[in-house]
Amino acid sequence: MIVRNLDELKATGRFTEKPGLFTSARYLLKDDGVGFTMTQTTLGAGQTLEMEYKYHIEANLVIEGEGLVTDLATGEEHALQSGSMYALDKHDRHRMQAISDMRLVCVFTPALTGQETHDEDGSYPLL
Numbered sequence: 001m002i003v004r005n006l007d008e009l010k011a012t013g014r015f016t017e018k019p020g021l022f023t024s025a026r027y028l029l030k031d032d033g034v035g036f037t038m039t040q041t042t043l044g045a046g047q048t049l050e051m052e053y054k055y056h057i058e059a060n061l062v063i064e065g066e067g068l069v070t071d072l073a074t075g076e077e078h079a080l081q082s083g084s085m086y087a088l089d090k091h092d093r094h095r096m097q098a099i100s101d102m103r104l105v106c107v108f109t110p111a112l113t114g115q116e117t118h119d120e121d122g123s124y125p126l127l
Helices: 006-011
Strands: 015-018 022-028 037-043 048-051 057-064 067-071 077-080 085-088 094-098 102-109
Touching: 006 015, 006 022
Parallel strands: none
Antiparallel strands: 015 022, 022 037, 037 102, 048 094, 057 085, 057 102, 067 077, 067 094
C-alpha cells in the first residue's frame, strides 16, 4: 500500500512550484510501479497554458475553481468548474485557462518519471 501526504512530497522532491503560476504535487510516479501517474496541480488565476501530450494520455478532474479548456484543432471551448473532468484521449493540442485559482487531480498514462519538462510544443518527452 502506498500512502503519501503533501508534506512528504515536498520533503522528497515530488513537489514543484512556480509561485503565482502553478504547483504540481506528484503522488504517484513511474518508480511506484502502478502504471500511471497521479498529481494534484494548481493553476493561478489568469494563467494560460498551451499543451499537447504526444506520448501520454491525460485526464483531469477539477476539484476547485473555474477555467476554460479549448481544443486547438477545432476551436471548441469547454467551461470547467468543480466536478468537471476532461480527458485528452487523442493527444489533443489544447489551451487551458484558469479564470480563478484552480486545483485539479491529473492522471497520466504511461506513467511519468517526475523529471519531465514541457518542450516547445507543450508536450512531455517519453522517458
